[in-house]
Amino acid sequence: MMMTANLGFPRMGIERELKKALEAYWKGDISQESLLETGRTLRVRHWQLQKTLGIEQIPSNDFSFYDHVLDTVLMTGAVPSRFLRSAERPGLDTYFRMARGDAEAAAMEMTKWFDTNYHYIVPEFEEGQIFRLQSEKVLREFEEAKESGILTRPVLLGPMTFLRLGKSRMLCSKWNLLDGLLCVYEEILSRLQKAGALWVQMDEPLLSLDMTAEEERQFRRGYSRLLSSPHPKVCLTAYFGDISEKLSWLTELPFDAVHLDLVRAPRQLDAALERIPEQMMLSLGIVNGRNVWKANLTDCLDKLLRAADRLGAERLMVAPSCSLLHCPVDLAQETALPAEIRRRMAFAVQKLQEIRILARAVREGHQAVEPILEENQRLFQSEKTSRLFYNPEVRNRMSQLTDSMFSRQSDFERRRRLQRQRLCLPLFPTTTIGSFPQTPDIRRMRADFRKGALPEAEYQSAMKRQIENVIRFQESIGLDVLVHGEPERNDMVEYFGEMLEGFAFTQNGWVQSYGSRCVKPPVIYGDVRRASPMTVHWIRYAQSLTDKPVKGMLTGPMTLLQWSFVREDQPRRDTAFQLALAVRDEAADLEAAGIRIIQIDEPGLCEGVPLRQSERAEYFDWAVKAFRLASCGVKDETQIHTHMCYADFNDRMGAIIAMDADVLSIEASRSDAVLLEVFERYRYPNEIGPGVYDIHSPRVPSVEEMEALLKEILRYLRAEQIWVNPDCGLKTRGWPETEASLKNMVQAAVRLRRSLGG
C-alpha cells in the first residue's frame, strides 16, 4: 500500500537544545561528549516521534551539528587544506573550524540554500582535489537508529548538487571531479546496503534550477555509473521547483523512486504520471514543508487518488514537499496565538499528522477520516468570509489601485532639481544606512519595557536620549543626512509586523538560519492594514533636534513579505501590495510631519528571486510594482532612498533601475570592481551610494583607503550621482569602531570634494 515518508525533520529540538549545546561547547562550557550526547538524544527523540506519528520512511542523516552541505564536505574528505592540523584526524573540531574559522584560517563562505532563508557552507574544491570517505556519520546514524528499533532511510546530498554548489579556483571544469567523488558515494551506498538499509534518499535539488546541457549529461553519466554498483533502493529527491521537462531523461535512469515538490510545482504531477516507468515509485510532496499552514486535505487527496488510479497505490509515497527543516517543530507549544489563526496552522509535527491522515484516506477510504476531512474543508471555506482574514476596507482599496499610484508625479530629473533646492546637499553627500550600535543597554531597556518592567514614560525618555546622542554624534562629525539610529527596533520586520493588522507572532516558531542561529519569522495570516502611524513619533523627534535632514526609515513591502511566513489563500503579489499600501501611508505621514527624506529598505527583494530564469521577469514585475506602490505616494521634492545588500546585481539591474528610487545604497566594499562595472554598463540613472566600508568587521578603514575606493567608484559613476555611506546598518557594531570609521568616512568625502574643487 501507499507509504508515508518524511524528507527531513527540524534539527534544533523543541527547546532549541542543539543551539544551546553548540554555543556552550564553542564557549568551552561543556565537553564534546556532552554535545554529542545532546545530538544523540535529539536524533533518537525525533525518530521515535516520527514513528509514533505513523511515518514509514523516516530519514536519518538529516541531523547536523551545523549544516548538511558541510557534513558532505567532511564525508567526502573535501576539507580545504588550511583547516588541516598535522596532529589531528579531521573530526568535529575541524568541522566547526570550517564553519566558523579561527585565528589561522578564515571560515568557509556561507550562502543561501536555494530560495530559502537557510544558509549552507559553500564547498571549496582545490586543484587535484582528492575525495575519500572521511566521515562515516551517515552509517553511524543509520546504525544508531537501528539500535533504537527504527530502520531509517538515510539522506544523502547527491553528488551532482554537491559539486554544483561548490566553488573552485581550478581552470578546468568542476565535472572533472565527478568520478573521484562517485567513488566515495559508491562506497557509502554499498556499505549502507550491507548494513541493511532498504532505501536511501538522494537529494538533488539542483534539478529545480536551470541546468546546462553539460550538467544534464554529467548527471546522466554520474547516476548511470552510481546505480550500476551495489546500492539500496534510491529515491531521487527533487524539491523547490518544477522538474517536468527533465523527466524524459531522468526516468531513463534506474531510480527506484522519484520525489516531486507538488506544492511549488503542482502541474508536474500530470507529466510525471505520464512518464513514470513501471518499475519506479513516485513520492508526492504535497504538504508544504516551508510554511506554517494546514494543507487543504481534500485537494491533496484528489491528487493522491488521481495518482493511485493511474499507478496503483502501492507505487506511491506521500510526503512533505521538502525537508521540514524550514518549518518550526510543534504547534502544541503555541499557547498564545488567537484560536482562529492557530486552527489553521501546522508545524512539522502537524504536517506529519497530515501525511498520515492522507495515507489512511487512500488505504482505508474516505470514511476512515471523514470527520477530519470535513473539518479541514470547513476551515478553507470559512476563510473566505471571516473578518479576521478579509478586511473590507483593505479589499476596497486594493480594488481601486490606479496606474498613477505606481509612479512618482515627475521624472527623476525634475525631482532631482526640486530635491536639490530643498536639501542643499554638497557633492558626495554622506549618510548611514539607518541603525546605530544596539548596545546591551538599549536591548535591555527594550526587553524590560516589553515585559512591563520599565514604565512607558521611562522607556520613551530613554529612547529619546539614545536618539539625541546619535543625532549629536552625527552632527559633530559632519554627516550630511542624519538618521535616528533605530534604537526602538528589535528587528526591521518584527517592528513593523507588530504594529500592522494581519500579522501574528509565535512564541516558539523558530527555524534554523545557519549553524546555531535560528529566526522566528512573523506570520502574515490576513489582510494587512496600518492602524496608526508606526515611526512618525520617533522620526519627528529626531528631526526636531537638528536642522540637517533626518531620513525616515521604513522596511519595504518585499522585505516584510520575504522574511515572514505568508498566507497561502491569495497570491504573494496581493499580500505584497497590501503591505505596500501600509508603507505608503506611513511615508505620507512622515512627509506631512516635515520629513524630507524617506528610506524604504529592501534587502529582501532580491532574496525572493525565482530559481528559474523563466519565472524571473514576472517576479520582478510585481516586486518592483510593490516597491513603487509603497514609495510613489510622496511629492516630487521628497527624496526616496532604498537600500539593498548582498545581492548579485548582475541580472537584476533592470529591475533595480525600474524601482526608481531617488537614491540607492548598496553593499559594495567586499566585492571588487565587478559590481561597479554593472552600474556603468547599465548607466544607473539616479543617485547611488556604493558602500565604502564593510560593517561586518570591527576593522576601522582609513581615510586614504575609502578615498581610494571612492576614486575607483568615480571611474564608473558620475560625481553628481555618488553618495558616501557604509555597506549596511551599524546595529551589530560597537561604538568605538563606529565612531572612528564614520569620522574617516566623512573625511574621505571631504577630501574628494576638495580635490574636485567642490
Ligand code: GLN
Ligand atoms: N535600516 C536597516 C539598518 O540600518 C537596514 C538593515 C539591512 O539592510 N538589513 O539596520
Ligand code: ZN
Ligand atoms: Zn543592508
